Amino acid sequence: MKMYQLYAEQALPISMEEAWDFLSNPTNLKTITPDYMGFDIVAGAESNMFEGQIIQYIVTPIANIKTKWVTEITHIKDQSYFVDEQRFGPYKLWHHKHFLEPIEGGILMKDIVDYKLPAGVIGQMVHPYLVKPKLKEIFEYRADKLNSIYGTHSDRRTVLKLKSF
Template sequence: MKLYQLHSKQAFPISKQKAWEFLSNPENLKVITPEHMGFHILSGADRPMFSGQIIQYKVSPFPGYTTKWVTEITHVKEGEYFVDEQRFGPYALWHHKHFIKDIDGGIEMEDIIDYKIPFGILGQLAHPVIVKKQLKQIFSYREKKLTKLFGRLESIPNELILKSF
């Protein structure tokens, strides 16, 4: 089974505190998720983020298919990073690291997602046609939405890299 990785970086002219307040609030995930995905939080987002927090969502990753997605916040370092891991959902593995660091003029937000697709060879065949395309679309949407909310540091290019191992 192949392991895939998505690596995204964006820079915003905001404080680390403002970035952390937005990114560490699970309710804001709906704000930066495309509407067509039918994203809805079912439970677990009623408290500030903490290690061990379980959050349940409903999501439609592609038309005609809706699933429950359960994640656990496994690591939190206030103002610096947090990690969410899928406990139940559409992936065989989902490990998502979110980092925030100070840079000249604002902050850099970095996402590193390691994931595996279920269904063996069928999943691997579907990856470039469906999953990779979908993830690029989601992160492109997030980039545009976050830029609209916070502005952009023009001197630092955004990055989105997807690779397999």
Template sequence: MSMYRLTASQSFPISRETAWEFLSDPANLKVITQPSMGFEILCGAERKIYPGQIIQYKVNPFPGYSTKWVTEITHVKDGVYFVDEQRFGPYALWHHKHFIHDIEGGVEMEDIIDYKLPLGILGDLAHPLVVKKQLVSIFQFREEQLNKRFGTLENTSKPLNIIKI
């Protein structure tokens, strides 16, 4: 079973405080998730993120298929980073680190996701055909929504990257 790493970053002409205020509110995940995912927060998003927080979602990753996804916020350093880990859901492993870095003219939001697919070799075969394409689509939508909300910084974008590790 292979492990993969997704890296993505976006830069915005906003303060660290503004970025953290948005990212630390789990309800905002629905705002930046494409409607085709059928994303619904079931419980656990009533407060700003904190270590030990359990959040339950319902997602429709593929037409006709719905699943629950349960994540735990495992680490938080206010204004700097947080980590969410899947406890139950579509992945064999999902470890997502969210960072905020100060840069000239604003902030950079960086994501690093380490993940494994279930089903062994079948999961590995599905990765380039389905999963990688879907993750790229999800992050492109998210980038568009965040750009609309916060604006962009010129010449600071870095391409989304997914590699086998």
């Protein structure tokens, strides 16, 4: 079974506190998700993130097919990182690490998503045509949205890489 990884980084001209306040609030995920995804939080976003928190979403990633997605926040270090893992949803495995680090004039946000697709060989066959481009589009949208909210950092650093193992 093939494993895939998405790596993204983005520099933002904001303080660590401002970045953490935004990113550790689950309701803000809707703000940085494309509207066509029909992203709605069903339960679990009543407070800022904490270890063990279960958050339930409904998303409509393709062909208006509503999909339930349940994640657990498994690790948190205040103003440094958090990890969300899919407990139920469209992927066989989804492990998303979010890191924040201070840089001159702002913060560097890094995401590492390790994921596996369901359906064996069929999942592997659709990955380059459906999943990979969709994830690329979602993370590019997120980067653009964060730049529109907070401005662009002077080094304009935005990186997005997808690879398989």
